[in-house]
Amino acid sequence: MSNLRIAIQKSGRLFEDSVQLLKECGIDLRNVKDRLRTESDNFPLEVFFLRDDDIPQYVEDGVADIGIVGENVVFEKNRQVEITEKLGFGKCRLSIAVPRSQEYDSIKCLEGKRIATSYPHMVTSFLAKNNVTAEIHEISGSVEIAPGIGLADVVADLVSSGSTLFMNGLKEVETILNSQAVLIKNKQLQPFSISLLDKLLFRIQAVKKAKRNKYILLNAPNDNLEKIISLLPGMKSPTVLPLAESGWSSIHSVLSEDQFWECIENLKAAGAQGILVVPIEKMVI
Template identity: 35%
Template structure:
């Protein structure tokens, strides 16, 4: 049995649950207070934990795999295997100060006070700049610290930047870029390599399919060479014969979602018809 830990709440919870479902590991019999659940795969059990606790559970082997933020992993330098960047929950761990207080991070003086949940990463960052600062470790509402005078600036996660602007703060520098990652216990990976490789492949196939669409269409055979020029696809279009009164071919091609309507306009101009745009659940290379 593989124990996979996911965040029980917060910004990583819903995307993690969606990924599990799309990859074939949807939890069943879940409840608001439930700490673990079986999944559609009888060999996978899901544990619901705080995101910041997940690396510790994976590090000790209490969980075989875990989904958590890269910032949390790096803050405590856990000896875990980082398997995949899951590409959700993206944010920046940034140095921020009251608007206009500093021209740049170089203006922060020795012994300046910083409020942060990420004391280790913050200390390393400023040490790399040759600066010694005073760290006030907090566990939330970091943005208020400069306003109430307990710190000159903060180091905190920044997504859209809305919270910073609401508190009259501006970013001076970026300590770390973060997103959700899949991590694994090193011993568990060796012991259960086949099953864990299966999980990794399932996740990768879902991630690969995101923002991709399958275009299907019928095209006059005489336009085939022109079509190949305007439809790059992943490895060129797949072409097959169509039983029709006119010489036609059926064409399937995978394209980036953002290029779909541009592609449709192009292929229609060379006579394509019966065009279908289809979601892709997984792409396995």
């Protein structure tokens, strides 16, 4: 059987998370350090380590069947690939930033400005959508210093915490794109590759669901059992087991991260005791 070929970043902010995701999916990889290619020992997967900017083209051309790359790269390169799954890591945003001393009322303040960016395609599209005409200066790396050295008036760059912008005297004023790592695929995959991709996606989705949920165990007085169960919005019906101590039961359920703290407070108020919270490694529904 042929392998499914995946391209991931050879270095940079998505490399470690991409390799970790594959490992969490139960895929063993041989030594990945300083390699351009490797194979899994227990899943028909071949991994290529590439520059992130090149991944969409490799996938479009069919050199790789699938790839893990930031949405910002997918939209900037504008290749004919399909986003199959959002992966939840590598989150950032492509933002426009201006000097902190500059007043900014609306996007019309960008009219006629010089904008330094490594993302000319997305910035040009964003300006056109908002009927703004500006001068794009395409540069690679250290975009945030452009206003300080007189190269540009404004920058459009990736932002995570915003600390780099702050240190360079800039403030965010517009968000062009909220980005995260995504799994992309070639639009003309062969049936055997589609089958392998479906198996990989099944594993990825199980890992993602596990990260968004917690397994909870608690002790509840039987005279308040129905109320406590009603407070648990987990999967289907919770498991209820009698305790050795008369009048008490143990309840097992699953809570999502979004509901977790509020639900715990309500459970305690309803009389739940001995609440134990356990991380979930995989979650198959």
